Every structure is written in structure tokens, then in C-alpha cells.
Amino acid sequence: MNAQTLAQLRQHADHATLTATPRIVPARHPLRALGTVAAIVILLAIMQSVLGNPRWGWSVFAQWFFADQVLKGLALTLLLTASGTVLGFALGTALALARVSGSPLLARLSWGYVWLFRSIPLLVLLLLLNNLGYLYETIQLKVPFTDILLFRYPTTQLITQLTAAILGLAMNQAAFSAEVIRGGILSVDPGQLEAAAALGLPCHREVRRIVLPQAMRSILPAAFNDIIGLAKATSVVYVLALPELFYTIQVIYRRNLDVVPLLMVATVWYLVLLTFLSVIQVGVERAFARGSNRNARPRRQRDRRPPAASSAPLALRAGGSISIQHVDKFYAELQVLDDVSLELGAGSVTAIIGPSGAGKSTLLRTLNHLERVDAGFVSVDGELVGYRRDGDVLHELKEADVRRRRADIGMVFQNFNLFPHLTVLQNLIEAPIAVRGATQADAESLALALLTRIGLLDKADSYPRQLSGGQQQRVAIARALALQPKVLLFDEPTSALDPELVNEVLALIEELARSGTTLVIVTHEIGFARRIADKVVFMEGGRVVEVGTPAQLFEQPRQARTAEFLASVL
Structure with a gap:
């Protein structure tokens, strides 16, 4: 058999091999495997260092993690976080809408609020609110430019330590959330506003049904960052001697001197709280991402029956001159x-x-x-x-x-x-x-x-x-x-x-x-x-x-x- 014949046979064999269903072998990535091994080694070393060192005091950690004092402090932290979030974002939404409104004075007033409360440190704001009774003995509400009194109450009784903490956190949060919400509103395509206006949708419905749902995709990441920051910032209210989580931990470790284990109790509870907020963030973002994915399944496939008059011409209103x-x-x-x-x-x-x-x-x-x-x-x-x-x-x-x-x-x-x-x-x-x-x-x-x-x-x-x-x-x-x-x-x-x-x-x-x-x-x-x-x-x-x-x-x-x-x- 000559060389030419052998070459033809090899070519035929190669062609037959290619036309058969081939077995696919993925490309190998040795550096990825090496990186995975390195990550595992680092994690094991960290776990050994943390769990194997008796000075971390894990027995003390276990003793105090579910203690009544700690759980009460955690409950107060949750209350402060929830109150500050709800009130702060409610006020922030109003401030953002004022900034984008057509009223120059209202927009400037909103900007002034944002400027002032972003500038004042939270610690200073909490102390000012807690000492408001020194400046104003009573808080009263009157009809402007008259002597008609609608409401009057001693300041120290109305603004307690808890009230001052909630107000301070909410007012501080409102200043930051207003800019986040304003940015989200400005991110909505102007064509959406024109379409809503052309359809005659009322302003309140345009904001609620068209603008804010679309703005939320831009708002949510930054907003949840702010909420997580607020949850951690609740520790600042220790200056008001409120027994939230961090203040409670401080009281305990000053008494028994187990500083590190008790700090780990606070750390883990903060991790649990912030992980829970992160899970909520994923769910909320997914809900507001409806319609953004071209490959997503339609929201709801229902069996639609064509109306009986489907072949008739479009029945429309008579035209106007x-x-x-x-x-x-x-x-x-x-x-x-x-x-x-x-x-x-x-x-x-x-x-x-x-x-x-x-x-x-x-x-x-x-x-x-x-x-x-x-x-x-x-x-x-x-x-x-x-x-x-x-x-x-x-x-x-x-x-x-x-x-x-x-x-x-x-x-x-x-x-x-x-x-x-x-x-x-x-x-x-x-x-x-x-x-x-x-x-x-x-x-x-x-x-x-x-x-x-x-x-x-x-x-x-x-x-x-x-x-x-x-x-x-x-x-x-x-x-x-x-x-x-x-x-x-x-x-x-x-x-x-x-x-x-x-x-x-x-x-x-x-x-x-x-x-x-x-x-x-x-x-x-x-x-x-x-x-x-x-x-x-x-x-x-x-x-x-x-x-x-x-x-x-x-x-x-x-x-x-x-x-x-x-x-x-x-």
C-alpha cells in the first residue's frame, strides 16, 4: 500500500471521526483549582485560630448569647432600626418629592434640611434632642399669628430618651435617604413621565404606579446600605443610656470583665440582623425587577379566549375636529x-x-x-x-x-x-x-x-x-x-x-x-x-x-x- 493510499485512508478516518457524535472535554483551569485549594486552607486556618484559641471564651459566649438582658437589648435595637427606617424613609420620600417639585421655595427648603442634617454628627443630634427641654420648656402648637392654643406639653415629658433616639435616627436617616430617593426618581426615563401625562394619569397615581416602582431599582441598593448602616448606628444611642444591644453588652462586660466573648455576642447578633436584611433586600429587588429580564417567564400565563367579535373592525369613538x-x-x-x-x-x-x-x-x-x-x-x-x-x-x-x-x-x-x-x-x-x-x-x-x-x-x-x-x-x-x-x-x-x-x-x-x-x-x-x-x-x-x-x-x-x-x- 503506497503513501498516497495511506494518506487517503487517514483522511477518511478523520472525517468519519468528526461526523460521529464527539465527546466534549472541558478546558482545564489549574490556577482556578489552586485558588480553590488556597481559599479552603485560609478558611480552615481562620476557623482553627478562632475556635481553637480558648481566649475567645466560647463557653462565656454560649452563656450570654440568649441571655434575657441581651435579647432585650436586641429587641430595642430592632425597634430603633425599624422606627428609624420607616420614619426616615417616609420623611426622605417627602423631601425628595419636594426637591423635584416645581416649587422653588419648597425645593430650597428641602435642600436646606438635607444640607443641615447631613452636616450634624448623629451623636451631636441625639444629645441636642435629649436636651431640648433646656431650650424649650414646653412644646406647643398654635394657630399661626393668633393666640389660639391647640396643644401644649412639657418637653421633658414628651421627648423621653427613647423618643429622642427614634427622632434623631429618623431625622438623620431622612437626610441621606432623600438624596437616594431623588436619584432614583431622576433615573426614570422622561419618556415615562410624558407617557403617563399623555394618558391623563393623575399626578398621585403617576408617582405611585409609574415613577416610584421604576425608581426603586435604582433606590434599593443604596437604600439597603443606609438601612444596614442605621442598624449599626443604633449603637450610638449608648450616649443616652438606652439599653440597646451594644450598651447592654458594655454593662455586662464591665461587670464580669469578659470583654472579648461579650463583644462576639454583639458581633454575631449584628451579623444575624444584617444577614436578615440582606435576604430581604434580595427578595425586594427581585420583586421590583419585574419586566427587566427579557428571558424571564411571563408573569402569569392565563388561557385567554378571544372576544367573539375579534374579526370585526376596531370600534372607536368618532373623531374630533x-x-x-x-x-x-x-x-x-x-x-x-x-x-x-x-x-x-x-x-x-x-x-x-x-x-x-x-x-x-x-x-x-x-x-x-x-x-x-x-x-x-x-x-x-x-x-x-x-x-x-x-x-x-x-x-x-x-x-x-x-x-x-x-x-x-x-x-x-x-x-x-x-x-x-x-x-x-x-x-x-x-x-x-x-x-x-x-x-x-x-x-x-x-x-x-x-x-x-x-x-x-x-x-x-x-x-x-x-x-x-x-x-x-x-x-x-x-x-x-x-x-x-x-x-x-x-x-x-x-x-x-x-x-x-x-x-x-x-x-x-x-x-x-x-x-x-x-x-x-x-x-x-x-x-x-x-x-x-x-x-x-x-x-x-x-x-x-x-x-x-x-x-x-x-x-x-x-x-x-x-x-x-x-x-x-x-
Whole structure:
């Protein structure tokens, strides 16, 4: 057998070996094994040093670990920790909300509190509160600027040592927690606030249901660090002679001189307490991380039956007419809208096109008062948006009234702005319940009908992060429709989508265009605008350059700038 034949046989054998199911041998990591051995040796050495040295006094440790005095001191430590945490974070939340409020004086007052109580050492604060009776013999509450007395009590009887400790820990904790909570609030995407406002959610519900649940993911790690620090800081109240854990241990070892064993009693109890807090932290963080993991299983998979009328067209509210009169808008010295006037009929479909920076999105946002105009006004069915008329003067409505008015003007955002911590179904029912006063059952029934029509009934219990971009935008459209608005605004609804996902969103908007709801669409999809719109508006430099039907504007533009723009994009 010659060499060539042998080589061919070897090649054939190697090929046969590769095509068979191979056995996988993981790579070896000798340094990891060496590191593991070293860690075991270190741990055993520490255990031998601690457990084998009789001077640690483990028999004394065992004698005192569950002693009544120690357990009473531990109970007081737990009380101080719990009280300081609850009161401190409650006050800290109020301070954080004040810092981000629109009131300059309230924000400065909050900042002043944080500055003062972060600067005062906790030990000094506790002593000041304990000696408050020296400064004020009584604590009284009167109606300001009158002699009407509502409450009066001797300070020394009202502020005991325990009360001073709780107040001091809470006031100190509030200053630090306020900044942690403020940081969490600022971490929430501004688009979430705009989406909540566009849906007309009341401010208190927006904070409770949208802002704080999302802020908690940023707040929790730092907040639990503060709570753990507070649990250890309770030892400082020994200056008030309160028998918490550390003070109790001090009293005992000064009596029997077994210092180290008793310090270990305190150390182990602190370890138990802080381990318990760490376990709670893991559970709480996991609860607030809902919707953050794309690969997580949906929250709850229920057998959803499509509504009987699933094949019928979307049944929506009749559209409203829109009047835009001489609207101006400035950002500082920059004018982004310049004397814009338009009349859009009820049930019409209007496409707004133009180059970037033309003011298209800003104009759209003035239609539901997400942007305040500097001159002019907008009305829907003759009713002003964001204002009430008093002769020749327009008075801006209170925010609560503006939000209620927005319920008739739905908005779909470029970046979806779905609430990530709520399931698809919860996203759809939030506004109907909070704004329209719908029952849970009625809101869910409408939401399921809408999800059926957009082909996403099986995603009702999924979180937004578990959907594709096209699916998220369809859910965003369904969320806006759940309020049964008269007008539906679309701010470049396909610009954040991959090209293959655009058609599914455009198909849904085309169906809406046949429903009778008034649509206003800012878009760069010129072919789509030509196909769907009754009226096309071309804008540039904050002005309306030309308005016409698709046939007229796209085929025979009257303005040279319109023709130039279309030539560059068609």
C-alpha cells in the first residue's frame, strides 16, 4: 500500500471521526483549582485560630448569647432600626418629592434640611434632642399669628430618651435617604413621565404606579446600605443610656470583665440582623425587577379566549375636529413654531412631513398640551386644550384639568414609552381605570378586544421587554386606543423600528385611518403619507410652508421649497 493510499485512508478516518457524535472535554483551569485549594486552607486556618484559641471564651459566649438582658437589648435595637427606617424613609420620600417639585421655595427648603442634617454628627443630634427641654420648656402648637392654643406639653415629658433616639435616627436617616430617593426618581426615563401625562394619569397615581416602582431599582441598593448602616448606628444611642444591644453588652462586660466573648455576642447578633436584611433586600429587588429580564417567564400565563367579535373592525369613538390658531413656541431665544395655523376636520388623517428640526414633533406635542404654547391656542371640537377663555385672555388650566382633557387626545410615541414594570394587559387597563373610572372587568374586556385586533392576545401577560419593537409599538397604539380618544397623535411611529417591523405598524395605522378617529401623523415615510393621508402638511423652520391633498402636494407642489424637499426624498 503506497503513501498516497495511506494518506487517503487517514483522511477518511478523520472525517468519519468528526461526523460521529464527539465527546466534549472541558478546558482545564489549574490556577482556578489552586485558588480553590488556597481559599479552603485560609478558611480552615481562620476557623482553627478562632475556635481553637480558648481566649475567645466560647463557653462565656454560649452563656450570654440568649441571655434575657441581651435579647432585650436586641429587641430595642430592632425597634430603633425599624422606627428609624420607616420614619426616615417616609420623611426622605417627602423631601425628595419636594426637591423635584416645581416649587422653588419648597425645593430650597428641602435642600436646606438635607444640607443641615447631613452636616450634624448623629451623636451631636441625639444629645441636642435629649436636651431640648433646656431650650424649650414646653412644646406647643398654635394657630399661626393668633393666640389660639391647640396643644401644649412639657418637653421633658414628651421627648423621653427613647423618643429622642427614634427622632434623631429618623431625622438623620431622612437626610441621606432623600438624596437616594431623588436619584432614583431622576433615573426614570422622561419618556415615562410624558407617557403617563399623555394618558391623563393623575399626578398621585403617576408617582405611585409609574415613577416610584421604576425608581426603586435604582433606590434599593443604596437604600439597603443606609438601612444596614442605621442598624449599626443604633449603637450610638449608648450616649443616652438606652439599653440597646451594644450598651447592654458594655454593662455586662464591665461587670464580669469578659470583654472579648461579650463583644462576639454583639458581633454575631449584628451579623444575624444584617444577614436578615440582606435576604430581604434580595427578595425586594427581585420583586421590583419585574419586566427587566427579557428571558424571564411571563408573569402569569392565563388561557385567554378571544372576544367573539375579534374579526370585526376596531370600534372607536368618532373623531374630533382640530383648530390650530397662530401658535408660537420658543425654547429660550430659539423659535421652533412660528405663527402656525391649521384646520383639521373630524375623522381626517393628516400627515406632517418636513426636514429634521422643522418643528413637526413640537407642533404635535402642543396638540395635547405636553408643550405649552407661547402664543395662539389649540382646540378640539371647539374646546380649548389646556386653557379656558375669559374674554380676550386665556388662563391655563390646573394640571389635573389638563390631564383629564388629554384623555380625549391619545398619543403614540416614537420610542413606545410602555411602562416596563407592568405587563401588556396592565399597560392597557391603567388609564381607563384611573382616568375614565372603568371597572377592572370592563377595562380588561376592552383591553383584550384591542389585543385580539392587533394580534397580540397571547402576549397579554408578557412584559414589554419580552416583545419585539413592532409588537411594542402595536401595544402602545392599543394603550392609546383604550381611552377611546377623539384624536390620535403619532410621533414618527416607525422611526425606532427595524425595517422588517415597519409594515406591521403601518398596517395597523391604516386600519385606524378607516375607523373615523382623527389621526395626526408626523412621519418620514413619504410613501405611507401619500397612501393614507387626506391632507399633507409640509413644515420647515417652524412654519407651515404648504398644505394640500397627497395628489396635489406630491405631484404638483406650489412652493419651490416643497418641490426641492420631495425631490431629495422621493
